[in-house]
Amino acid sequence: MKAHIVTLPGDGVGPEVTAAAVAALKTVAARYEHVFTFDEQLIGGAAIDATGESLPAASLAACQSADAVLLGAVGGPKWSDPNASVRPEQGLLALRAALGVYANLRPLQVHPALANLSPLKNEKLKNVDVLFVRELTGGAYFGAKTRSADAATDECKYTVAEVERVVRRAFELARGRRRHLTSVDKANVLETSRLWRSTVQRIAADYPDVKVEHQLVDSMAMLLLTQPSRYDVVVTENLFGDILTDEAAALAGSLGLLPSASMGDGKAGLYEPIHGSAPDIAGQGVANPVGAILSAALLLRHSLGLEAEAIAVEAAVDRVLRHGPHSRDIGGTAGTEAVRDAVLAAIEDHADSTAAFFS
Ligand code: NAD
């Protein structure tokens, strides 16, 4: 098949991990006879430096006409002055809003070879398989903001329609898994959470085959550590989902491992690792590219419908996590490019072995 992919490497380790993910996509294209074209565009601090804007019109237009968008990370100390008028993160939020990608899927699995890196005891990590569905285009991120010399506000607003579309998506996803949905809110305090909870309760009637539970976000933060294997699909609002998924990454062993896929009702999906620009290691060639490469696998699956190719990439990552080489964050000494090369070789081997099986 033919597909046009826009890449937004961004800042810090963003370009380093995006290059590895693009290399994986190119290997897939060559091995499975697809034609992928790539168009690199500016976003974040790099875009501010070049154009003064965090999401230039040309970048947005390119994303809107792409089959899928692959993003690295944005932000960094250079642009983090709390009094700055333009910020890299605004570009990412504007992109998510413009693409209408309201459902952010963040899968969490704990690779057995890495279980000893987690702060939790090994036995708690058996059978951990959680799909977080984070609402991505509403809540405090997008409400009205005010700032004066001595006060500031961030309005947190949700409409029923905004809650309903992401919750329905989560119910559908739960149907394809273990049919258990946990909705996380703060309904004991927040009005938006009470709207969220009553919407989930109403929609649950349409999915009698899915077991639903409601969990307050503060105790959820604790339960994620004490009983992670209890959870299947977890749906929550934007800010809670941001925080809980970084916590979840600690179970997997590193923030550098987790991918994400953001989707709406339109065409272009947005794929990005959940980590940021990692300023403390940027430019050293040591960032873990696995979260970005697994995001490319999600792109193959969800935007291009290439399931066998997505599995090839995931199997390749599995082999590298099992046998190495490992980057520093997961206890190894390998750099980004060495991990990338091992994943590319494993994709080739996977393609060879499945081709042999079918011949
Ligand atoms: P971060 O995710 O950048 O880094 C947190 C820690 O995790 C650091 O110690 C870092 O070295 C480590 N880490 C992250 N990714 C890694 C990788 N691939 N391999 C190895 N180690 C990795 O979070 P932060 O430091 O809180 O934020 C830094 C900047 O990134 C901020 O400007 C923030 O806004 C931005 N950010 C961007 C995104 C995004 O673009 N999607 C996501 C999160 C944070």
Ligand code: IPM
């Ligand atoms: C993420 C990041 C972003 C978020 C920031 C950079 C805007 O932390 O993708 O998780 O909070 O959504």
Ligand code: MN
């Ligand atoms: Mn985050």
